[in-house]
Amino acid sequence: MQIKNLEFRFNLSGIHFRHCQYEDIAQVIYCNRATLPENYSRYTFLSMLRTYPDLFYVAVDEKEDKIVAYIMNKIDTGYPFLRKDKVIITKGHVFSIGVLKKYRKRGIASALLALAFKAMMKRNVEEIFLEVRVSNTPAIRLYEKFRMKIVHEIPHYYADGENAYVMAVNVTDTIDIVNAIVDFLHAHNKVIDNLSGDINA
Numbered sequence: 272m273q274i275k276n277l278e279f280r281f282n283l284s285g286i287h288f289r290h291c292q293y294e295d296i297a298q299v300i301y302c303n304r305a306t307l308p309e310n311y312s313r314y315t316f317l318s319m320l321r322t323y324p325d326l327f328y329v330a331v332d333e334k335e336d337k338i339v340a341y342i343m344n345k346i347d348t349g350y351p352f353l354r355k356d357k358v359i360i361t362k363g364h365v366f367s368i369g370v371l372k373k374y375r376k377r378g379i380a381s382a383l384l385a386l387a388f389k390a391m392m393k394r395n396v397e398e399i400f401l402e403v404r405v406s407n408t409p410a411i412r413l414y415e416k417f418r419m420k421i422v423h424e425i426p427h428y429y430a431d432g433e434n435a436y437v438m439a440v441n442v443t444d445t446i447d448i449v450n451a452i453v454d455f456l457h458a459h460n461k462v463i464d465n466l467s468g469d470i471n472a
């Protein structure tokens with residue numbers, strides 16, 4: 272299924288999205304280890320969940336009751352990537368995203384990114400950014416679809432010596448895409464609201 276005027280294709284039958292819960296952490300760690308060389312301690316996942324529960328989403332295969340993808344994000348402050356003036360701004364930081372191989376190319380990462388971008392926008396971020404391996408073409412293409420641009424290259428960023436691109440977008444440049452995808456997901460009952468408290472309102 273494609274959203275009108277948007278180059279995103281979705282095949283999300285049997286998949287839903289919700290916020291990560293404490294009980295999900297073991298499966299999220301499994302997804303991370305199965306999809307990425309950047310693995311974090313259980314403490315890191317738990318502390319991301321505790322600090323940014325509204326920014327941590329999972330995708331669930333309903334039939335198998337299994338987590339098949341995750342995204343976790345944080346909030347940073349610092350100089351903007353996309354404008355010259357040296358003022359401190361609030362930025363959303365995509366910390367880690369992974370989709371199990373069997374579930375790729377169905378729009379799951381696009382859906383997770385849209386939900387996460389929307390949640391970061393609710394925290395009034397001005398820019399959203401991330402680091403990505405310079406060789407990771409699938410991920411770079413995905414981020415470009417959200418109008419993210421390469422703004423910087425960090426030499427030897429990864430443990431094996433590979434460089435990272437920093438990609439960033441101003442929220443005003445991506446909000447139409449994010450809203451279209453989030454509206455589409457809600458219209459198809461793909462999002463379960465399982466986070467209590469004001470932050471999810």
Ligand code: COA
Nearest residue numbers: 306368369370375376377378379380381403409410412413
């Ligand atoms: N080659 C080229 N472009 C690709 C791609 C591939 N293998 N996979 C995704 N894309 C791009 C395409 O533009 C795609 O749109 P299209 O299907 O209309 O061509 C777009 O991303 C959306 O793809 P989507 O189905 O939402 O992505 P996904 O659910 O398959 O997940 C990744 C994409 C990158 C998250 C997934 O491949 C993955 O988990 N990789 C390993 C972990 C990783 O690299 N994480 C990012 C670290 S920064």
